[in-house]
Amino acid sequence: MNEHNPVLYRKYRPKEFNEVVGQRHVVRVLMNALRRGKVAHAYVFSGPRGVGKTSIARILAKAVNCAHAPNGSGDSDAALSIPCGSCGSCTAFASNSSLNLIEIDAASNRGINEVRELRESVRFMPPTGKYKTYIIDESHQLTKEAFNALLKTLEEPPEHAIFILATTELEKLPQTIVSRTQQFDFSRPGIKDIKMRLGKICELEGAVCEDAALESISLAADGSLRDGESILGRIFAVESKNVTSKMVEEILGLPKKESLRAFFSAIAKGECASSLAVLEEMIHGGQDIRSIARSALGMSRNAFLLKSDPGLERVLLEEATSDDIDYLKSLLPLFSPGRLQDAIRIFLEAGNTIRKSPIPSLPLEIAVVELTRDQSSGAVR
Known part of the structure; x- marks a missing residue:
């Protein structure tokens, strides 16, 4: 990979709704609103970091100004094809030159003066297109x-403005704003979704990546697609053509x-x-202690859920492979529910203590x- 190329999560940031990973419920509602011409004047996008809040906000801003945007007639084909990516507005968004997208980082622009400037700016009509979209990232950091x-x-x-507040801490937003x-x-994308997306990136980058390697990266991403793409970028910095699971580990x-x-x-x-x-x-092999604790905690949690209700296997397959589930099922006779609860508690405490331990x-x-x-x-609690 050329050293002058942008980092992967920027290079492959979704540009259309059909490229978004793991947020089908959000995309479906927004596309219906576009089809009917019923886009709201303000949104709050809340959730963990790296799951697509800002990306979807940008796509929405691009879509409402697309020259082929539906006129409210309910034309589903028109909604599916926007943003078109080829009209003058879409081209401006793609080159980051559109004047209809204003992004504000509330972590560094959190005071009343910045919001007053925003309010002054809102008064003016967009120079081209229909809407000016204001994306306020980390919006929970704004002052009272x-x-x-x-x-x-x-x-x-104003009718020409759309506000999108993105936050990782919804509870810190005043209810008067949210209402x-x-x-x-x-939500956090599942392991399968992240793995599929990373596999597609490998294909586009001309890299061969073992299935087990993609799985390890997806698990390490911990539900953040952006983290998964960043990790893949780190791997590519070492080897960009043939990625093995051993190399990832x-x-x-x-x-x-x-x-x-x-x-x-x-x-x-029970073999101490x-x-x-x-x-x-x-540990002597150089494996990260906190990763060991986190993995043991995850295995304990998954085993507990399988022990409590075998029907939960279907849910767990969104997070783990069938081979991992089969392995845990083989151990269930050795565990009581109480012992698995103990394992969850004990590994959780151990993980939280490692950093402070001498x-x-x-x-x-x-x-x-x-x-x-x-x-x-043979004693079982």
């Missing part, structure tokens, strides 16, 4: 005074799946010495001892 000033504009919005908008909750310091399974199996069987030996081998491995070692105590004799 700034929110009060913004509220006045939201109460009597005057249409609010959408963005080494670059990211991820615990190997075989080692994790050996660790979790030993815990399930074996568990500690595998743990020591992983001996980083100690919290996990204590966790192993607690979880294998009395198990070798």
